[in-house]
Amino acid sequence: MPSxxxxxxxxxxxxxxxxxxxxxxxRQIRFVQAHRGAVPPQFADxxxxxxxxxxxxxxxxxxxxxxxxxxxxxxxxxxxxxxGGVQALELAVSRWLGHGYVGQIxxxxxxxxxxxxxxxxxxxxxxxxxxxxxxxxxxxxGIFFADLLKGTALGAAFGLPLLFVVxxxxxxxxxxxxxWAWVVVVGFxxxxxxxYPTLIxxxxxxxxxxxxxxxxxxxxxxxxxxxxxxxxxxVMDGSRRSAHGNAYFTGFGAAKRIVFFDTLLARLSGxxxxxxxxxxxxxxxxxxxxxxxxxxxxxxxxxxALLGWLTQRTWFYEGxxxxxxxxxxxxxxxxxxxxxxxxxFLFFVTPLGSLSSRKHEFEADAFAASQTDAKALxxxxxxxxxxxxxxxxxxxxxxxxxxxxxxxSQRIDRLLRHA
Numbered sequence: 504m505p506s507x508x509x510x511x512x513x514x515x516x517x518x519x520x521x522x523x524x525x526x527x528x529x530r531q532i533r534f535v536q537a538h539r540g541a542v543p544p545q546f547a548d549x550x551x552x553x554x555x556x557x558x559x560x561x562x563x564x565x566x567x568x569x570x571x572x573x574x575x576x577x578x579x580x581x582x583x584x585x586x587g588g589v590q591a592l593e594l595a596v597s598r599w600l601g602h603g604y605v606g607q608i609x610x611x612x613x614x615x616x617x618x619x620x621x622x623x624x625x626x627x628x629x630x631x632x633x634x635x636x637x638x639x640x641x642x643x644x645g646i647f648f649a650d651l652l653k654g655t656a657l658g659a660a661f662g663l664p665l666l667f668v669v670x671x672x673x674x675x676x677x678x679x680x681x682x683w684a685w686v687v688v689v690g691f692x693x694x695x696x697x698x699y700p701t702l703i704x705x706x707x708x709x710x711x712x713x714x715x716x717x718x719x720x721x722x723x724x725x726x727x728x729x730x731x732x733x734x735x736x737x738v739m740d741g742s743r744r745s746a747h748g749n750a751y752f753t754g755f756g757a758a759k760r761i762v763f764f765d766t767l768l769a770r771l772s773g774x775x776x777x778x779x780x781x782x783x784x785x786x787x788x789x790x791x792x793x794x795x796x797x798x799x800x801x802x803x804x805x806x807x808a809l810l811g812w813l814t815q816r817t818w819f820y821e822g823x824x825x826x827x828x829x830x831x832x833x834x835x836x837x838x839x840x841x842x843x844x845x846x847x848f849l850f851f852v853t854p855l856g857s858l859s860s861r862k863h864e865f866e867a868d869a870f871a872a873s874q875t876d877a878k879a880l881x882x883x884x885x886x887x888x889x890x891x892x893x894x895x896x897x898x899x900x901x902x903x904x905x906x907x908x909x910x911x912s913q914r915i916d917r918l919l920r921h922a
Contacts, residue, residue, distance in 0.1 A: 509822030510585065513844060517577055520850045524573045527901045528566050534898035535559045535566075543895050545912055549885050550895070561637045561892040568633060572625050579621050580843060584823045589614065589839055593825065602828060607670055607835025608663060614839050615658075623651075634745070637892055642744040653706055665691050666838075673814070673834040681811035685804045692799075700734075700753050700760050708744075710737040710762065718768075721777050722761070728874055729784045733759045742766050747891050750779050752787065770890060771883050778871055778880035779887075785870030791863045810841050853904060860907040868914060872921035881918050884911065 539559040542552055582588045592613045600606035630647060634640035668687055672680045695703070704710065713719050713736040722736060733752065741748065741764035748767035752759055761780065768776065786792055813819040814837040820827040823840045827833040871880050888895065888911050895911050902910055909917075 506818040506821035509818050510824075513822060513847065514581075514585065516847045516850075517581065520847055521573055521577045523850070525570055527898075527904055528570045528573070531566050531898045531901040532563050534901070535562050535894050535896055538896035543912060545915065546885065546895055550889050554889050554892075555895060557637065558888070558892040558894045559896070561633075562894040562897075564633050564636070565629070568625065568629060575621065575625075579618065580847070583614065583617070584825075584840070584843060587824050588617075589823070589836070589843070590825045592617070593836060602832060604667060604670055607832065608666055610835045611666060611839055612663075614843070639746045639892075641742055641746060646744065650707060657703065657706070661691075661695070669838070670834050673837075674832060678811070681807040682804075685800075685807050688803060688807075689800055704739075704753070709740045711740075712736065713738055713763065715768075718773050718776060721773055722780060725777055725781060725784070725874060729781070729788055731759075731784050731787055733761050735760050737762045738765050738768060739763065740765055742769075748887060750776070750783055752783055766890075767887075770886055772879075774876055774879040775883035775886070778875040778877075779883050781871035781875045782867045782880060784874075785867030786863065788870055789863070789866050791867070806845070810837065813837065813841065857903070857905055857907055861909045864908050864914070865917060868918055869921065872918055877918045877921040881915050884914060884918075 536559065539556055542550055542555045546555075583592075589610075593610050596609045596613055597606050600609045627647070630640055630642060631644070665687070669684050672684045672687070674680075676683045713722075719736060726733065737760055739762050746766060748764045748770055750761070750763045750767055752761045761783075763776070763780075767779070771779065814834070817827060820833065820836060820840065823844060825836055825840060827836060868880065871877075887893075893911065897906065897910055908914070
């Protein structure tokens with residue numbers, strides 16, 4: 504493929520992606536605004552008009568911010584690729600660090616630093632303006648920047664060695680380097696799953712054993728019914744950062760543990776907490792986690808194979824605004840360009856992932872209804888929708904494209920059939 508054709512294809516895909524994202528977001532804003540004036544009849548007895556309007560306003564504000572992020576992100580992407588940003592960074596880094604492994608790692612780090620610096624103002628505004636305005640933010644600026652520093656340090660501690668190994672394989676393992684790289688990446692992902700609950704998560708939050716004996720007894724009975732074994736039940740200080748509530752299980756194999764946000768425990772009754780946890784256990788029982796992992800591993804294998812093919816195509820580099828080196832290695836350049844361009848080409852398969860996720864959520868709800876009181880899960884969901892200011896009236900097309908969870912009305916309708 505001539506490089507000019509690939510440039511045209513990439514530019515067209517970027518325009519199509521941006522146009523679609525902005526169109527979907529504008530639909531969401533118009534739809535939510537149009538239904539702001541009245542609570543849907545299904546929720547008229549449980550959610551006040553003021554809470555419904557607050558959720559609408561929160562959704563609209565977050566969506567407007569996301570639209571700005573789309574435009575800025577696309578401009579940065581084009582600047583890094585077609586307008587020569589990556590080429591300029593590569594020249595600057597190679598003069599300083601050379602074309603070897605250190606220079607290639609430096610290039611990847613430089614691109615990550617640029618994109619992260621662009622994202623930072625949006626993250627800050629979202630946390631300290633949007634979340635603050637709607638009463639969700641409990642994070643101080645000190646915690647925000649401490650989290651940023653810890654996240655950066657962890658990314659470097661885990662990411663840089665992995666990057667070095669991949670670059671070494673690209674240079675030394677022959678034409679099938681991508682297969683060996685895939686083995687390394689899968690092993691790394693599994694290692695992180697094991698280490699996350701006990702080594703990584705505690706760097707950001709405090710985890711205390713659940714002390715409510717009545718609730719603990721109820722949950723342990725549910726776990727026995729579901730055939731689920733965990734290393735412990737823990738309460739996380741989510742209220743230190745946000746008023747949002749959640750529950751989840753984390754870890755892998757023998758390292759699995761169940762975690763409740765303290766905000767969730769403060770809001771829900773015992774039978775409602777049990778129902779929410781039963782939903783999360785439904786994902787485990789229906790093997791959703793394993794299925795998603797296998798899909799992720801298969802997709803990563805296919806993408807690494809594609810990258811292995813693209814690294815040998817000059818048009819891939821030149822089509823994205825970079826002239827590959829004729830003397831040194833281009834492996835770092837290939838990685839950077841591939842992961843910059845990849846989201847553009849994968850964007851239009853987003854609805855498939857969303858559809859699969861919503862199907863899994865319905866299955867987990869059905870499992871929860873078979874193990875606990877379906878009405879208790881309905882009551883919990885209504886409280887969570889209200890507390891988290893989740894809109895009850897999302898645009899159907901926006902929902903089909905993006906939503907990983909079914910809209911409130913659909914979830915509750917199905918649950919009530921099990922009641």
